[in-house]
Amino acid sequence: MRLFDRTELIGPAEEVARRLLHTVLRVDADGSVVTARIVEVEAYDQDDPASHSFRGRTKRNATMFGPPGHLYVYLSYGLHHCANVVVGPDGRGDAVLLRAVDVIDGLDVVRRRRGERRDLTNGPGKLCQALGIELSHDGVDVCAPGGPVGLFDDGTPPPTTPIVGPRVGLTKATETPWRFSSP
């Protein structure tokens, strides 16, 4: 498995989001490692009213405006964490929200964190809980070797025809079809 190349993250958020489907995320949190394949994402860019970066740089979204390949993590509804991969050139507030993964390795760890229930990792909040991603991971470099979170290409290509649809949970730009998932 090769670490994902940072230069592959430079480009329009929509294109990079499609490219990130089927890539592999490896998270080493509180002593446990979970590996998972990304199967659903959403693109956000700074010209997009639904994006946190739309109103400019703030303390919360500062990571979005930094170099690509870093994780932007924020707290949603005061309860759940959501994780994005920062994309686009350094200085642009573009990111790809991770919405769902399939667990490859570490299912026991995921069950311990999520409890004995179905629907372990299909949703941005559930995904973060399952992988152990929290606010402390905001800003970590996923293209750097040896970090707590790594993004990998294991040779599985992205789907040629992903399911495309409107993004979820928004009140603005709800018609923009920037949600992509594995068929």
Place this chain on the structure above:
DNA sequence: GGAACGATCTGC
């Protein structure tokens, strides 16, 4: 200084 509002999830 304060109020309103979430890129959500769960359980009733």
Place this chain on the structure above:
DNA sequence: CAGATCGTTCCC
């Protein structure tokens, strides 16, 4: 389908 729950943002 409503409640949880709190940081961020924006407006007074």
